[in-house]
Amino acid sequence: MYRYDAVDRAVLADRTAEFRDQVERRLSGELTEDQFKPLRLMNGLYLQLHAYMLRVAVPYGSLNPVQMRALADIARRFDRGYGHFTTRTNIQFNWVRLADAPDILDALAAVDLHAIQTSGNCIRNVTADPYAGAAADELEDPRVWCEAIRQWSSLHPEFSFLPRKFKIAVTASPHDRTAAKVHDIGLLLRRGRDGETGFEVIVGGGMGRTPHVGPTIKAYLPSDRLFSYLEAILRVYNRHGRRDNIYKARIKILVSALGAEAFAREVEAEWERIGTDGDLPRAEVDRIRSAFTTPDLGGAPSSGDFEARRAAEPAFARFVRNNLKAHLRPGYGIVDISLKGIGETPGDISADQMEVVADLAERFGQGDIRATHEQNLVLPHVRLEHVHEVWKGLAAVGLATPNINLISDIIACPGLDYCALANARAICVAQDIARRFEAPDRAEAIGELKIKISGCINACGHHHVGHIGILGVDKKGEEFYQLTLGGSGAEDAAVGKMLGPALPIDRVTDAVEAIVEAYLRERTGGERFLDTLRRTGDAPFREAVYADAH
Amino acid sequence: MPTLIRREGAGCAWADDTFVTLEDEAPDPGGDVIVTLSRFLAEGEALAARPAGRLGVRLEPEDEVEALEGRLAPVVLVALSFPKFRDGRPFTAARLLRTRLGFQGEIRAVGDVLRDQAGFMVRCGFDAFVPSDGSGPEAWALAAARHRHVYQRAADGRAPAFLERQGG
Amino acid sequence: MKALTANRLSDGEVVFWKDGAWVERLAEAGLFDEDGPAASAEAAARGQPTLVIDPYLIDLVDSSGFWAPVSYRERIRALGPTNHELHGKQAEGGGAVEALRQAHGAARSSGRVNLIRRK
Numbered sequence: 001m002y003r004y005d006a007v008d009r010a011v012l013a014d015r016t017a018e019f020r021d022q023v024e025r026r027l028s029g030e031l032t033e034d035q036f037k038p039l040r041l042m043n044g045l046y047l048q049l050h051a052y053m054l055r056v057a058v059p060y061g062s063l064n065p066v067q068m069r070a071l072a073d074i075a076r077r078f079d080r081g082y083g084h085f086t087t088r089t090n091i092q093f094n095w096v097r098l099a100d101a102p103d104i105l106d107a108l109a110a111v112d113l114h115a116i117q118t119s120g121n122c123i124r125n126v127t128a129d130p131y132a133g134a135a136a137d138e139l140e141d142p143r144v145w146c147e148a149i150r151q152w153s154s155l156h157p158e159f160s161f162l163p164r165k166f167k168i169a170v171t172a173s174p175h176d177r178t179a180a181k182v183h184d185i186g187l188l189l190r191r192g193r194d195g196e197t198g199f200e201v202i203v204g205g206g207m208g209r210t211p212h213v214g215p216t217i218k219a220y221l222p223s224d225r226l227f228s229y230l231e232a233i234l235r236v237y238n239r240h241g242r243r244d245n246i247y248k249a250r251i252k253i254l255v256s257a258l259g260a261e262a263f264a265r266e267v268e269a270e271w272e273r274i275g276t277d278g279d280l281p282r283a284e285v286d287r288i289r290s291a292f293t294t295p296d297l298g299g300a301p302s303s304g305d306f307e308a309r310r311a312a313e314p315a316f317a318r319f320v321r322n323n324l325k326a327h328l329r330p331g332y333g334i335v336d337i338s339l340k341g342i343g344e345t346p347g348d349i350s351a352d353q354m355e356v357v358a359d360l361a362e363r364f365g366q367g368d369i370r371a372t373h374e375q376n377l378v379l380p381h382v383r384l385e386h387v388h389e390v391w392k393g394l395a396a397v398g399l400a401t402p403n404i405n406l407i408s409d410i411i412a413c414p415g416l417d418y419c420a421l422a423n424a425r426a427i428c429v430a431q432d433i434a435r436r437f438e439a440p441d442r443a444e445a446i447g448e449l450k451i452k453i454s455g456c457i458n459a460c461g462h463h464h465v466g467h468i469g470i471l472g473v474d475k476k477g478e479e480f481y482q483l484t485l486g487g488s489g490a491e492d493a494a495v496g497k498m499l500g501p502a503l504p505i506d507r508v509t510d511a512v513e514a515i516v517e518a519y520l521r522e523r524t525g526g527e528r529f530l531d532t533l534r535r536t537g538d539a540p541f542r543e544a545v546y547a548d549a550h
Numbered sequence: 551m552p553t554l555i556r557r558e559g560a561g562c563a564w565a566d567d568t569f570v571t572l573e574d575e576a577p578d579p580g581g582d583v584i585v586t587l588s589r590f591l592a593e594g595e596a597l598a599a600r601p602a603g604r605l606g607v608r609l610e611p612e613d614e615v616e617a618l619e620g621r622l623a624p625v626v627l628v629a630l631s632f633p634k635f636r637d638g639r640p641f642t643a644a645r646l647l648r649t650r651l652g653f654q655g656e657i658r659a660v661g662d663v664l665r666d667q668a669g670f671m672v673r674c675g676f677d678a679f680v681p682s683d684g685s686g687p688e689a690w691a692l693a694a695a696r697h698r699h700v701y702q703r704a705a706d707g708r709a710p711a712f713l714e715r716q717g718g
Numbered sequence: 719m720k721a722l723t724a725n726r727l728s729d730g731e732v733v734f735w736k737d738g739a740w741v742e743r744l745a746e747a748g749l750f751d752e753d754g755p756a757a758s759a760e761a762a763a764r765g766q767p768t769l770v771i772d773p774y775l776i777d778l779v780d781s782s783g784f785w786a787p788v789s790y791r792e793r794i795r796a797l798g799p800t801n802h803e804l805h806g807k808q809a810e811g812g813g814a815v816e817a818l819r820q821a822h823g824a825a826r827s828s829g830r831v832n833l834i835r836r837k
Contacts, residue, residue, distance in 0.1 A: 007699045007711045014697045022666065027728065029768040035683065038636060039666055047771060049795050050806050051730035080805055095805070097729035121636065151701040151711065157673035158645050158704065161638025238642050243611075273650065277703065284712035345801050416791060417799035425794075427801045477789060477825035 001064045001368065002147045003291045004112040011154065012109040015116055019043050020102035027099065042160070044090075044118030045101055048418050052096040054104060055118040060128035060146035060170070061089035061371040065358035068369055070111040072354035078104050083354070085339060085347040087411060087462055088167070089127050089371040090118055094418055116154055121162045123153035123234075127178055129171045130372040133295070134334050134380035136326040139189050140197055142172040144289045145226065148280055151288075152227055159234045163241035164249035166234070170199075179373060179489035181205045181213050182465055184251045185233060190220055198222045203233060203263070204255030207459035211495040212252040215260035217267065224285070228278030232271035236263070295366040295381045301331040304385025315402075318440060319391050322402040333384055335365070337377040337394060338401040338409060342438045345427050346412040347375035349399075356397045364390050373462075373489075374411055374450075376404065406443045407451060407516070408434035411462050415455030415472060416479070422455035424472025424479035424505075429453050432509045437516075446516055449529045452487070465489035467530050468515060469496040470508065479505045483545070485515070485538050488530060499538060500546050511545045518544035554658075555687045557677040560695060562687040565678070569606055569627065582606070584629050587613045590621075598624035608660070611639035615646050622653050630676070632661035641674045648675035648705035668693035675705035719778040719785055720756050720829075721747040722763060723795070724770035732795045732807070733770060735759055740770060743807065744796045745814040749778070749785065760829075775829035779821070784814050786821030791830075793818055 019039075026036040040046075044055035056071070063071075071091060075083050078100050079093040086092055096104065108114055118125055126149045133141040149168060153159070159166075169178040172189035180186030186202035199221045205214025221229050233251075242248045255263045310317045325334040337357060339347050349357075357377060361369045364386040365379035372378060382390055394400040403409045410433060413419065415426030430453055437443050452466030456473075463469035469484035480502035487496030503511055516529075518540045523532040533541065556565040569582040574589050584606035590597065597605055606627030609615065618625070628647055630640035640659065647653040658678040659671055665685040672694045679690060701711050721744065722735035733740035734747030741747060750756035756775055763773035776792045778785040787793050797818050798806015808815050 005715070007714060010698050011701070011711075014699075018693075018696050027768070031683075033727075033767060033771050035635075035664060035666075047725055047730050049791075050732060050798060080802075094799075099728055121638075154701055155669070155697065156702055157670040157700075158641045159638070160670055161636055161641065161667075163638075235642055238638055243637060243639075280712060281716070283716055287712075287715060416794060417801050425800065427799075431801070474826070477823070479790065 001062060001293050002059075002143070002288065003293065005291070008151075009109070009112070012112070012114050012116075015043075015114065015155065016102065016105045016109050019105060023098060023102055038120060040101075042117060042120035042122060043101075043105070044115030045096070045098070046119060046420070048094070048414075048420050049416075050418065051094065052098055052101065053418065054093045054096045054101060054115060055086070056091050056093070056108060056113060056115050057118045057125045058085075058089050058091055058113075058371050059150045060126055060132070060143050061130050061373075062128075062132075062143060063369040063371065064367050065362040065369065067111045067113055068354050068358040068361070070107060070113065072351035072358070074104055074107055075351040075354070077107075081352075082348055082350045084345070084414065085349065085371050085375045085377070087373050087375060087413070087460060088118075088125050089130075089373055090125055091371070092414075094414075117160075119165075120160075121164050121166075122160045123156065123162075123166045123168065126150055126153070127167075127169045127183075127373055129173055129177045130370040130378045131177060131325065131334055131380060132172070132370075133368075134327050134332075135173050135175075136328045137173045137175055138328065139172045139191055141292070142170040142187075142189055144285065144292065145187070145189075145223070146170050147288050147292075148227075148285060149230070152230070152280070159238055162234070162238055163243045164246070164251075166237075166251065168230075174491065176489075176491040176493075177372070179462065179465060179493070181491075181493035182207055182211070182462075182489060183214065185230070186214055187226075189223075192220060192222065196222060199226060201229065201233075203267075204252040204260070205493070206250050206252040207462060207464045208250065209247050209457050210252065211459070211464040212256060213493045213495060214252070215255065217255075217260055217264035224282055225276070225279055227280045228274045228276060229267070229271055231274055231278045232267045235270055236266050240266075293367075295368060297329045297332060297381065300329070301383045302385060303331055303383075306384040306387060309388050316388060316391055318444070319400055319402040320387065322406065322444070323400075323404050324387060327381070331384055333382050333387055335379040335382045335387060335390055336372075336404040337379065337399050338403050339376050339399075340403055340409045340434065341398050341401045342408060342434045343431050344398075346410055346430050349377075350397075353397045353399055356393060356399070360390050360393045374409065376409070402440060403443060405448045405450065407437045407446050407449045408443060409450070410434060411450075411452040411466070413454050413461035415453075415461075419455060419460075421458060422472065423457075423474040424455050424481065426453040426455040426461055426470075426472055429470060429472070429481065429505065429508055433512050436509050436513060446520070447528055449516070450489075451512070462489060463487070464495045465493065466496060467533075468512060473502055475502060481505065481508045483508075483511060483515075485541055486530065486533050492530075497538060499542055503545075514544040515541050553680050555679045555681065555690050556656075557672065557694070560691070562679075562691040562694065564687055567680075569604075571608065571629075584608050584627065586610075587617060590625075591617060594621060594624075606656075606658075609640075609643060611637050611643075613643075615643040615651065618647070618653075619651055622651060622655075625653075625655060627656040627658060627678075628653060629658045629660045632659060632663055635662040635664050635667060635682075641670060644671070644674040644676050645705045665689045665693050669696055673700065673704040673706045673708070720750045720775045721778055721785070721787075722750070722756065722759050722773055723747075723776050723792070724763060724773035726770055727768060735763055735773070738762065743814070744787075744818070745784065750775070772833060774833045777825070777829070779823045781821035781823075782813075782817040784817035786818050786823065788823035788825045789830075790823075791826075793821055
């Protein structure tokens, strides 16, 4: 965890005071709704269907137990005892009163949390590999760069009224767990020939109405030139991004209109004019690095009775197979906590559950908790000898569902149950599919299969990059769902292709099952769903879903 | 009733506005005038040679600030227009005017100008404002001084946090 | 038949127009069977920007003797989220809530479509 200093705390205090003043002016009528809306959005406050929703930033997905308990407390005092983790690794409270929002922000600031730039046409919460600092395949901890980006982008005087929202992801592993290639900027940490670190810079990926896998505009950017280069990208975008049409305002439209090479040339020209004045001194990067607490991973701990229990307890073995990942240190593991209990709302977590996660992180996880863009949580540093106890603790509150990366580990946006923008519900579709594939042996036999559901074309549920994507549409006043196949948000990023006509809500789960059955018939060897689909094309799957419609 | 607020030291105060904004075809009434960028580019020398009155140029968001490069000598004021307060281009224009073009005259925010943007505007180099929300100088002074620390370099010479932390 | 709805400024609660004031239950809302009075109520509501946000008219159909919104979006607003049956207005249960749950009209509310167009 990055430890705030007095400067960081003062920034939050001043921002909270500013927002309190803005809320008071809105309630008194001094500010109109048109004036207030962009101001509240820049602080993550939406008006949804039933109430205000406050989106709290979880910078690069990183939380400590004190913060998690504070979130639980806010859920109880100001909401209905729960929160919702999002695909931007933020947490949302769904039942917030406008008048309470400043008090919530004070409560957040007390534990170094905030809602700055969780919405609005500004640089949003930067996301990182949830296994950062723990992944066996990582080059360097990307969170140092994420924190530097968080600070640089916070209340940026020049880039707070961009043409549209702007999302940055950073990863340092060859296996991309951030969906970097579908971000406005994806930064992939690379080791240069000189042994220094740098970034491959991808610009202009995105989802929404016009999904793009972003092109690489710079193969290697030395890391100490990162901030001048980001400034150059943002300036070119702020000046030249379209502002006449909200659906064409993201940077992906600018990049594809100019072409990646021409866009890169503009950025290079601007970068040259900025020079090193735009860079962060190395001393500050080092200060940020040293402000991160380092987990105590000393020695090679004994794995205790881990192997024995794994052999003796099939349920524990299943949890280990699916939810425990390789740690960079022998004797440790990364524990994935699924927020996708069968029949539950994807990403939802109750205040009681938050407190259990906080306790387990404190006792067995070096006080480190992560949120993932797949709406799950992670304890990144758990000794193998403690995994069994963590598992039992999680199971006691329904958080030990052994389904990471399996068919019931579904991303779903809040959809029409909450969201003012949605056209159709997403949660109930996810719940229905998860129930259909509840049997864990069957889910494991199917293997890695990522279903992602959005309730509208804005694609908060990442349906474009779902192995199976499901998009809710409004067809003459009824909820219909379009299926796409073959998307991926990983290092092999791809946008899914539409399978056929949209289906009514009561046919969606059957269609998913038909697709799965077709995959099981077609697959050879150890193929994942995505491998089989890429080999066969979508014909067998289209046939399976639409055959009876012929 | 004044409508112009100027930054004075760390505060803000009402100021008399002596400038008249001229449309492209309008006759020059003499005195202090603000002309459009296209008129400035077309009639720059004649405007610079006016016997009395000072010269300002008004840029719309789509105007490239670089068009003024090397031609700012007779200009005492650049007005940057916000057709909508959500249009962020004038922030870039102001910052480049200060840091890249070295402009030291007045940079004035006109159009849909709200006090809630004061902090950002001052940081980007604006020093005069014609608010559209009825706000006065006290509110602008308060909003501009709201944040005790800033994380970025900009055009106002404030030391960003990373320099403060190094005791610089 | 129509009703006039909005979200309350102070807490975002879904509210319905009734004789110049706002109520939380659709079952208590004022009803309009003519366009003229509906439009004047909407205009009056627009003049209350410190009480409500974005008032608009919704279309209603009969459902088991209760008036229910023809649009499923509006039914969700009048009930609460379908994934938490104890959250939102539906928590109090009863005949009016049940009638809303059973309603199955399928159309958008023209009032909201117009509201979006105006923006």
